[in-house]
Amino acid sequence: MKRLVVEKGKIIQRKGELNSKVYQVVSGLLRSYYIDSKGKEHIFMFAPEGWYIADTVLPTEPCELYIDAVENSEVIQGEKDPNSKQLDLPKLIRRIDTLQKRVVMMMSEPAINRYEHFLNTYPEIVQRVPQRMIASYLGITPEALSTIKRQHIPKK
Amino acid sequence: MKRLVVEKGKIIQRKGELNSKVYQVVSGLLRSYYIDSKGKEHIFMFAPEGWYIADTVLPTEPCELYIDAVENSEVIQGEKDPNSKQLDLPKLIRRIDTLQKRVVMMMSEPAINRYEHFLNTYPEIVQRVPQRMIASYLGITPEALSTIKRQHIPKK
C-alpha cells in the first residue's frame, strides 16, 4: 500500500505486463484504454477522485489495458488479491452491472444517446477531458462527436 | 436449491422483477436478453450446459434482463447471495474480463470480426441457435449477418 504521484501523461500500466496492482485515485484523473490492431486507441474507463482503476484480470495474467494519467494525479497503489477479506463483493457486482449496461448501450443506442448518457452519468468529468477522449470512450471519432453536439440542444 | 425443467420458449425471468435466483444449466440452452425502447430484442448472453446465467444485479434490485430457454432445458436454481462463502471470486473476475473484452470488441471491431470471434469462442452453440439470435448477440440485423457470411470464407 503505497502512495504515488502520477504526472499527466505518465503510463503506469502497459498491455502485456504482469501488473498485480489496483489504483485508488486520491486526486486527479486516470484512464484505462487499449490499442487495437490498427493502432487506434479506445478508452475503456475514466477514474476521477475516489474511484478505483485496474485491469480486472487475475494478478497472474498479463494485462489487456494501458492506464495513464489524464491530469496530474495522486493515487494509492494496492494489491489485487482474490482472497482478500476486504474485497467488496457488492462493489464487484455493481461493476458487472455497469459493464452489462455499457454492452447493452453499445449494442442498441446511437452515439447521440450514448453521449447524453455519458453527460448525465459523469458530469464532473465532462469538463475535464478533451473531446477526443470522450469520443473515444463513446466509440466514435472526434469529428462525429463534433457533428452530434451541433445537433444536440443542451438544456441550459 | 431446486431442479427445474424449462421448456423451449419459457421465460423464467422478466425485466423489472425482483429475482434473486441464479440458474445453472444442466442440459439445454438458455439466453438472457433485453428489450430496448423501440421494442427490439438484444441478446446479452447464451448459457449452454455447465454455464451459469443470471441478471447480475444485487438480489434487492429489479432485473434488467429477460431469461428464457432456447431449447428444452434442465436447470438448478440457486440463490444470489453476496455473502455466500461459496461464491467463486476468480469466476466473478473472469466474468468482468469477458465483459470488458466484449465492450472493447463492440467499440472497435467490425461485425465480421465479432462474428468470427463468436465462432471461435462458442463453437458448440453456433449450430444450435438460429441465425437471427447470433445476429442479435453481435448487435446487427439478420440481413447484415447473412451478407457477412456470404463474404466470409469458412475454413473447412
Added chain:
DNA sequence: AGCATTTCTTAACGTACATTAATGCTTTTT
C-alpha cells in the same frame, strides 16, 4: 401429408458514422 408460420437469403435504397482534408484555435516547447 398439407398448410401456416417462422426463418433465411437477396437486393434496392437509406442513414449513421468513418475517413480525409483544410482551417482556426489552444497549449506546449524553445
Added chain:
DNA sequence: AAAAAGCATTAATGTACGTTAAGAAATGCT
C-alpha cells in the same frame, strides 16, 4: 514571444450496416 504541436470544427466523400420488401427454405401444427 515565436514556433511547433496538439486539438476542435467543418465539409466532401466513402462505407458498414439498417430498413424495407419479396421470395425460398425450414419448421411447427392439425
